[in-house]
Amino acid sequence: MDRALTLALRGPAHGPNPRVGCVLLGPPAPTGDRPVLGEGWHRGAGTPHAEVDALAAARARGHDTRGATAVVTLEPCNHTGRTGPCAQALLAAGITHVEHAIPDPGTTSGGGAQTLREHGVTVTTGTRAAQALELVRHWHHALTHHRPWVTLKTATTLDGRVAAPDGTSRWITGTAARTHAHTVRATVDAIAVTTGTALTDDPALTARTPDGHLAAHQPLRVVVGHRDLPPDARLHGAGGPLLHLRTHDVHHVLATLHEHETRHLLVEGGPALAGALLTHGLVDELHAYLAPVLLGAGPTAVTPFGITTLADAPRWHTTTTHRLGDDLLLVARATPTTEA
Amino acid sequence: MDRALTLALRGPAHGPNPRVGCVLLGPPAPTGDRPVLGEGWHRGAGTPHAEVDALAAARARGHDTRGATAVVTLEPCNHTGRTGPCAQALLAAGITHVEHAIPDPGTTSGGGAQTLREHGVTVTTGTRAAQALELVRHWHHALTHHRPWVTLKTATTLDGRVAAPDGTSRWITGTAARTHAHTVRATVDAIAVTTGTALTDDPALTARTPDGHLAAHQPLRVVVGHRDLPPDARLHGAGGPLLHLRTHDVHHVLATLHEHETRHLLVEGGPALAGALLTHGLVDELHAYLAPVLLGAGPTAVTPFGITTLADAPRWHTTTTHRLGDDLLLVARATPTTEA
Incomplete structure (x- = not known):
């Protein structure tokens, strides 16, 4: 399963589909070792799923997969979407045992384990479940909650x-922090700002490499609010598609993005959008970039969102901290990370 | 010199005197090794200086110090203060070579190297100078700038x-951060708050051990402002001496504390005192404790201190960051730390 998790990481962090890895193991040799017949991983929507990729790899190497075990990081899918159901592919290949780390929460894609069992395949689950869930947390969250995982990014002074x-x-933050923020942009499905931020800062909302080129993946650019953008706004320039949502209803924003199969939304401002999402408990993760600067005055990252006393303020759970030059990134989640 | 620096660390971080370590080395043996005749360090004002302590240790072990080398982290002192001049003690002991890491900046205590040279002792300096300066930075700063080293502590949410x-x-910050703050208190000479903070929060400003007991060293407690404290204020309770400075002039505050031989002042609030110190460039170090909480509203750590545009805001230099449970401590200095 560790190998399957490693294979899964070769897939893209963004996109509508989860990252999945699969290892096909033959029957034990006399030494007790189980030969690897094939390995596969999912490369993104429209390409073969990990199980099908591993079966193809095994066939390309001339291996017989009958009686083999499929070790896969996610329950094999049961539906025909952009590709055929993996449960059927595994059955057709004669796989007799499947170990998957976590079940598929999808109402249409789930149920693969049941189908396999009905055809006599033994199915076990639960190994490395925490790691497997962490790997697909944005997708899993979206399928479970019917909205994208929302990461709120702030870049502030030490006094907020x-x-x-x-x-x-x-720039409040330095080069290392800004470079890091671009690497995060290259992993998300969409970036949102308000029209206020778009009009004030004229951001491009592109993901750029350290040398300034556009990254291979450009997230959907989302502007929230009623005002028009000027024709020469940088948001009209090179980068991901632009979606202007003329609403202040954050539920509507997230529902629309869910229809677009957006699994991970990065919110970069402004303070009113951050405040509205926080009011409704719709922020799953914070990326707080902090620069060692004090200003004593100036706008803050979040508008008032209904907290009047400290006991009512949500406590976030710090997952990691990164030193980025003189700056610092604190990553925290609304819910504690499951211990791996 | 590394050994002398290690010995110096055995002394207290607080107090009017610097931490100093000394190693006495005999003439080289046939193998080239130089025998250690004695080691010493300074244990705080009123106790022997490191050189005298090392000479006593050598004598106690029956060693002849004539012709020996003294390796000391700071230039031997030249004046009779609470104890006699180390330069004379070294001459009396027949020391013929002195290696010190950094010169003594004191107008009365400095000049020891010159005295030693005038009496035929060879004196070299500069080895491990950055580390030696770091070790005595509060004292060195006070003697150079005629005011204490000022550390500003803030404990804030991510939005300041x-x-x-x-x-x-x-509590905004958690147990680990508060425990850390108490360990810092136990190393400083004085803690200052405004009367506003004293009246609002009724702090004790004591240094406590994790089990809640008073630490061995209690800093001077300083309250800045004109209002009286109530007789039952916790500041009147157990802890360090209380000094009420009825002024808003931060220069006057620091000058008074300098007269008290305060080398390291920790400022814990309120926002107006922080702002006044920042206005005059009188903060040397920031200790920013940050909790993964957003509030959206509420008072901030620093009142406006004259910055209107980002380019005018001082950039602090991050020295270290510490994860403390879910919280984070960022330590930054006004001037970059010399590379060690």
Whole structure:
């Protein structure tokens, strides 16, 4: 399963589908070792699922997969979507045992284990479940909660300012932090800002490599609010598609993005959008970039969102911290990470 | 010199005197090794200086110190203060070579190297100078700038709040961060708050061990402002001496504390005192404790201190970051730390 998890990581972090890895093992040799017949992983929507990829690899090497075991990081799917059902492919290949780390929560894709069992395949689950869930947390969250995983990014001074009193905000954080933020953009499905932020900062919302080129994957660019963008806005330039949602209803925003199969939304501002999401408990993860600067005045990252007393403030659970030059990134989640 | 630096660390971090370590080395043996005749370190004001301590240790072991080398982390002192001058003690002991890491910046205590040279002792300096300076930075800063090293402590949410809108602030940070803050208190000479903070929060400003007992060293407690404290204020309870400075002039505060031989002042609030110190560039180090909480509203750690545009905001230099449970401590200095 550890190998299958490693294979899964070769897939893209973004996209509508989860990252999945699969290892096909033959019957034990006299030494007790089980030969690896084939390995596979999912490369993104429209390409073969990990199980089918592993079966193809085994066949390409001339291996007989009858009686083999499939070790896969996620329950094999049961439905025909962009590709055929993996449960059927495994049955057709004569696989007799399947070990999967976590069940598929999808109402249409789930049920593969049941189908396999009905055809006489033994199916076990639960090995490395925490790691497997962590690997697919955005997708899993979206299928479970019917909305994207929402990461709120802030870039502030130590006293919580996103700009000085005169509005200057470039750059609060340093090069290392900004480079890191671009690597995160290259892993998400969509980035949202308000029209206010779009009009004030004229951001491009592109994912760029450290040398300034556009990254291979560009997230959907989402602008939330009623005002029009000027024709020469950088958001109209090169980058991901632009979606202008003329609403202030964050539930509507997330429902629309869910229809777009957005699994991971990165919210980069402004303070009113952050506040609205927090009001409704719709932020799953914080990325707080902090620069060692004090301003004493200036706008803050989040508008008031209904907290009047400390006991009512949600406590976030810090997952990691990164030193980025003189700056710091604190990553925290609304719910504690399951111990791996 | 590394051994001398290690010995120096045995001394207290607080107090009017610097931490100093000394190793006495005899002439080289035929193998080239130089025997250690004695080791010493300074245990705080009123006790022997490191050189005298090392000479005593050598004598106690029956060693002849004539012709020996003294390796010491700071230039031997030249004046009679609470104890006699080390330069004279080294001459009397027949020391013929002195290696010290950094010169003594004191107008009365400095000059030991010159005295030694005038009496035929060879004196070299500069080995491990950065580490030696780091070790005595509060004292060195006080003697150079005629005011204490000022550390500003803040304990805030990720959006820079020190309290919720209703004033609740206990506890923004968690147990690990609060325990850490008490260990810092036990190393400083004085802690300052405003009368506003004293009246609002009724802090004790004591240094406590994790089990709640008073630490061995209690810093001077300083309250800045004009208002009286109530007779039952916790500041009147067990802890360090209380000094009420009825002024808003931060220069006057620091000058008074310098007269008290305060080398390291920890400022814990309120926002106006922090702002006043920042206005005048009088903060040397920041200790920013950050809790993974967002409030959206509430008072911030620092009042406006004259910054209107980002380019005018001082950039701090991050020295270390510590994860403390879910919280984070960022330590930054006004000037970059010399590379060790």
